[in-house]
Amino acid sequence: MAIxxxxxxxxxxxxxxxxxxADAFPEARAVFDxxxxxxxxKLSATMWDGPEDKLTLTANAQPALMAVSMAAIRAMxxxxxxxxAKVAYVAGHSLGEYSAxxxxxxxxIADTARLLRIRGNAMQAAVPVGEGAMAAIIGLEQDVVQAVCDEASAKGACQIANDNGGGQLVISGAKAAVEExxxxxxxxxxxxxxxxxxxAPFHSALMAPAADxxxxxxxxxxxxxPVVPVIANVTVSPLTDPDEIARRLVEQVTGQVRWRETVEWFAANGVSTLYEVGTGKVLSGLARRIDRDLASQTINTPQDVEAALAALA
Structure with a gap:
């Protein structure tokens, strides 16, 4: 079965x-450099020492998350x-698609860092602070949430931004419309x-300036x-043509992150194990809620790197 x-x-x-x-692997430290x-x-100084509010700025968080993912990849x-030889497909959640x-x-790596800095700044600048919003809707089917967004659109842009699976949908758009x-x-x-x-209201029509x-x-x-196909957020299909992938990355800025469908696509196309490469365990948790038959592993620490190398040898 595929990975x-x-x-x-x-x-x-x-x-x-x-x-x-970085401490364990010189190849990882080279990525941060x-x-x-x-x-x-020195983004690495912000990543390792904070302050947290500086790290969470969109323009910093996006390249920082990519850096950790690539540090693990380069160490491996x-x-x-x-x-x-070992991986059938890659996919990433929103900015994670760039890491993938x-x-x-x-x-x-250098171009990806610069692209994500541009993306983070452009997404932040697209809508004045306070005019956009996002909300998580738990426990409603997608068609119901879509109808809710359609009704609320009388007050401004409102759409499904992320379908994360497990009954969790995130909506995005104008603050008044999202509140409604x-x-x-x-x-x-x-x-x-x-x-x-x-x-900011990520993955909504209000992000059009960032898409440009x-x-x-x-x-x-x-x-x-790419040496292996990427499952694009907006199409949930395997892509290898660089120009098409670039077009889909532009669409992704204002389009929906179809993560539930991505995990379901993996399960339906011979993938048995997902490795989440980088910080945290969010995607592993989502995968378990979407399809319990899919095994999920993380590659985040030096111990994770060694365990993955042994499992994939």
Whole structure:
């Protein structure tokens, strides 16, 4: 049975992330140095020492999460791990799709760091603070949440941003519309309708200026065919053509992260084990809720790296 590598999205960041990898593996430390050089600042110092509010800024959290994922990948590759030989597919949750593509060789580490800095800044700048919002809707089917968004759209943009599985959907858009959608969802029987502490309405139509910025940035960066297919967030299909992948990355800025369908696609296409590469265990938890028959492992610590190398030998 096949293996897939998945890469976490924003929200998994934590102060101290990646420090044990850097201490254990010189190849991992080299990744953090490369990211620091690409961004012209010591992002690694923020990652390891904080402050937390600086790390959680979108423009910092996105390249930081990628750096930890790639530190684990480079540590494995230095010990004879061959992505193409061992992994059937890669996928990432939102910004994690860039980490997945970097791991598969489509982008260099330096270019990925710069792309994610551009993406983070552009997403933050797209909507003035306080005008957008996101909310988690727990316990309603997707078609019901879609109807809720449609009704609330009378007050502004409102759409499903993430389908995370396990009955968890995240909606995004104009603050008044999202608040109205949360109210309607509660009336329709949602177990919870929780406004999220985010700085912008990610994966909504309001992110159109950020999509334009990413279209421009992706047009100029060097792109190679990934050594394994990526399951794109917006299409839930395996892609290998760099130009198509770039178009889908642009669509992803305003489009839905279809993570439940991605995990279901893995299960339906011969994948037996998912490895979550990078900080945290969010995707592993989601996978267990979506399909209990899929095994989930994390690659986050030096011990995880050694365990994965042994299992995949």
């Amino acid at each position: 897939a590598f998945t890469f976490p999205g924003q929200g998994s960041q934590t102060v101290g992330m990646g420090k044990d990898l 490369e990211v620091d050089d690409a961004l012209g600042e 590759e230095a010990r004879s791990f061959d992505m193409k 593509l970097c791991a598969a060789g489509m982008f260099s 959608a949360a109210r309607i969802a509660s009336e329709k029987g949602a177990k919870r309708a929780l406004m999220l502490p985010v700085s 910025a990413m279209r421009e940035a992706l047009a100029t960066v060097e792109k190679n065919a």
